Amino acid sequence: MGDILVIAETYEGKLKKATLSSIAFAGELAAKAGAGFNVAVLGKDIGDAANEVAAYGAKTVYTVDDPALENYVAGTWARVVADLADQTGADYVAATTSTFGRDILPRVAARLNAGMVSDVQAIVGDAAPLKYKRPMWAGNVIGTVEVKTAKAVFSVRGTDFDAAAPAGGTSPIQAGGVTATDDGKVRYAGFAATISARPELTEADVVVAGGRGLKDQEGFDGIMNPLADHFGAAIGATRAVVDAGLAPNDLQVGQTGKVVAPNLYIAVALSGAIQHLAGMKNSKVIVAINKDEEAPIFSVADYGLVADAFKAVPAFLELVKKG
Numbered sequence: 001m002g003d004i005l006v007i008a009e010t011y012e013g014k015l016k017k018a019t020l021s022s023i024a025f026a027g028e029l030a031a032k033a034g035a036g037f038n039v040a041v042l043g044k045d046i047g048d049a050a051n052e053v054a055a056y057g058a059k060t061v062y063t064v065d066d067p068a069l070e071n072y073v074a075g076t077w078a079r080v081v082a083d084l085a086d087q088t089g090a091d092y093v094a095a096t097t098s099t100f101g102r103d104i105l106p107r108v109a110a111r112l113n114a115g116m117v118s119d120v121q122a123i124v125g126d127a128a129p130l131k132y133k134r135p136m137w138a139g140n141v142i143g144t145v146e147v148k149t150a151k152a153v154f155s156v157r158g159t160d161f162d163a164a165a166p167a168g169g170t171s172p173i174q175a176g177g178v179t180a181t182d183d184g185k186v187r188y189a190g191f192a193a194t195i196s197a198r199p200e201l202t203e204a205d206v207v208v209a210g211g212r213g214l215k216d217q218e219g220f221d222g223i224m225n226p227l228a229d230h231f232g233a234a235i236g237a238t239r240a241v242v243d244a245g246l247a248p249n250d251l252q253v254g255q256t257g258k259v260v261a262p263n264l265y266i267a268v269a270l271s272g273a274i275q276h277l278a279g280m281k282n283s284k285v286i287v288a289i290n291k292d293e294e295a296p297i298f299s300v301a302d303y304g305l306v307a308d309a310f311k312a313v314p315a316f317l318e319l320v321k322k323g
């Protein structure tokens with residue numbers, strides 16, 4: 001079979017850590033399928049990102065450095081990736097499941113006439129025909145699927161593939177030889193980045209997440225901010241909290257929010273609905289604080305505290321302050 005092409009994810013010319021999970025997947029798939037993997041870096045002035053990603057064992061890092069790719073526009077980028085896959089003889093294309101991966105990969109699959117496996121959690125088997133595990137129905141069922149088309153596209157769950165480690169050595173970096181064409185259908189208008197001093201939700205070591213039990217803005221901020229400050233944590237929220245306008249949409253954890261697997265997840269005053277669990281149950285250690293001992297969050301928690309969060313969290317912070 002042909003090689004695997006990993007699409008690197010970058011932000012402001014820098015490689016995003018999320019890319020390393022799809023590289024780990026590609027390395028495993030390449031070993032099992034008897035192929036190699038290459039990495040595609042797209043954008044404008046992407047030399048630094050290409051140099052960085054060259055440390056992870058790709059046969060070649062292909063760059064498409066083009067002013068037309070300065071800003072991400074799904075259709076334009078997908079065309080470039082599909083052309084690059086054709087040009088480099090790639091049968092498989094992969095990226096990490098993220099807002100970027102979710103947006104671009106189905107378009108690439110359509111262009112390549114390829115089957116797609118979303119949210120790959122594991123590769124099943126050691127040689128072709130390989131199968132892939134993926135969550136279905138909010139993670140309550142793990143499906144095993146096989147791709148029947150000659151080409152395939154994968155989005156890779158970052159929470160299930162540990163970041164690739166540097167492979168020793170440096171991959172050659174080569175211009176991809178494809179150009180970006182603007183079909184004129186979509187125009188880039190602007191990007192409103194959320195500026196936060198806290199770590200990014202999907203990359204944080206510790207996530208503290210608050211639920212509807214925190215009642216209002218004062219309750220949510222008053223409990224979550226000091227807790228997050230103490231741990232240097234990212235703040236997450238349930239959909240109920242987001243719908244109530246207490247936290248922005250990009251902090252939602254769950255089936256229709258972000259999927260996270262930090263070393264420590266502290267769930268405060270949230271019930272643990274299946275749609276929420278779908279986004280955090282792979283966390284390494286889960287601590288739950290809820291005043292209802294029957295709350296489903298306790299079924300996935302490693303440590304549970306049945307208590308009123310408005311009393312327990314300040315008491316905890318007071319204790320740690322005293323050392």
Ligand SMILES: Cc1cc2nc3c(=O)[nH]c(=O)nc-3n(C[C@H](O)[C@H](O)[C@H](O)COP(=O)(O)OP(=O)(O)OC[C@H]3O[C@@H](n4cnc5c(N)ncnc54)[C@H](O)[C@@H]3O)c2cc1C
Binds near residue numbers: 212213237309
């Ligand atoms: C298609 C679909 C997709 C969805 N996607 C998501 C998703 O991505 N993410 C998500 O989170 N939800 C999602 N939901 C919503 C989900 O079903 C739940 O409604 C939501 O997660 C509940 O949020 P909550 O736990 O904050 O609120 P509740 O379920 O109301 O729970 C509040 C909890 O706080 C506790 N509590 C109250 N006061 C206190 C206190 N003082 N101290 C301690 N504990 C207290 C209560 O005992 C209760 O357990 C989705 C739903 C659907 C239908």
